Amino acid sequence: MEIVQLNQISPDQVIIWSWRFITLNVTILYTWLVMAILVGGSILVTRNLSSDINVSRWQHFLEVLVSVVRGEISEMTKKGADNFIPLIGTLFLFICTSNVLAVVPGYVAPTSSMTTTAALATCVFIAVPYYGISRNGILHYIKEYFQPTFIFFPFHVMGELSRTLALTVRLFGNIMSHEKVIGILLAVTPFLFPVVMQILGLLIGVIQAYIFAILSMVYIASALSTEDEGHVDGQKEGVTA
Amino acid sequence: MDKVSLVAMASIIGAGLAMGIGSIGPGLGMGQAIAQALAAIAQQPDERNSLTRTLFVGLAMIESIAIYCFVISMILIFANPFWSFIIK
Secondary structure: OOOOOOOOOOHHHOEEEEEOOEEEEHHHHHHHHHHHHHHHHHHHHHOOOOOOOOOOHHHHHHHHHHHHHHHHHHHHHOOOOOOOHHHHHHHHHHHHHHHHHHHOOOOOOHHHOHHHHHHHHHHHHHHHHHHHHHHHOHHHHHHHOOOOOHHHHHHHHHHHHHHHHHHHHHHHHHHHHHHHHHHHHHHHOOOHHHHHHHHHHHHHHHHHHHHHHHHHHHHHHHHHOOOOOOOOOOOOOOOOO | OOHHHHHHHHHHHHHHHHHHHHOHHHHHHHHHHHHHHHHHHHHOHHHHHHHHHHHHHHHHHHHHHHHHHHHHHHHHHHOOOOHHHHOO
């Protein structure tokens, strides 16, 4: 019993329920599931936080998670992490949860559809000028597009667009390709080999979530670091691919 | 040979060629990058964290080229836009 057939490229094509012009496909359903898990779990854990010696296990878990994300971000920007941790941490947690849950039978990762990843990449695309303008002012941000001369303006714009496309396609391609590989292997060599590939899929899912978060942090940091050069080491170049 | 089998043959061969040729370059590039990063970690084990992070970011960017090829071959196989011209 497979929800997404092998000849369907994305879970958008599987429609569970439709009423007039409203359709509910598998991607939306499982996105809601992941959101419910994240929000409900966070509410349950943070309902009784404590600061004395006896700390519950789940509070430890969340504290470790938040402190690791905060440490990574502050190491990259060399400035405070408090501005970025809502966006970057949410991106990481959402992508990581939706990728790791893929070992559950009957679950289809919403990141294996291009619409989800395009939405996430659009968030980053909007967040980059937001953080850049709120730190340096709009004039300084626009002036950055005309560096070193005005000829470079189209290249900067192309870079912004193409890196958004790259973010989209990278996550989508990795997760979707893995689902297809597992599907094909199930047909060819059942039992043992697909399990090995699924273990590899856990690793790939976490790494892709990490890469997505790190890359969006790099893009945001490259929009920030115009004032004080050298704080973000060498990340202004080569962030367009 | 009729049109349908021609389009099918062209898209399958094109998908295979795109994946095969397109993964040569990223494979060489990723091998080079990992070799250099391992050498750098062996020289300076204290800098492992920042080296690993930079390595991952770089690998993701090299890999995206191969992912483009993969997505194009997937489009050719699963969602070929030329089918709609042939099959009315």
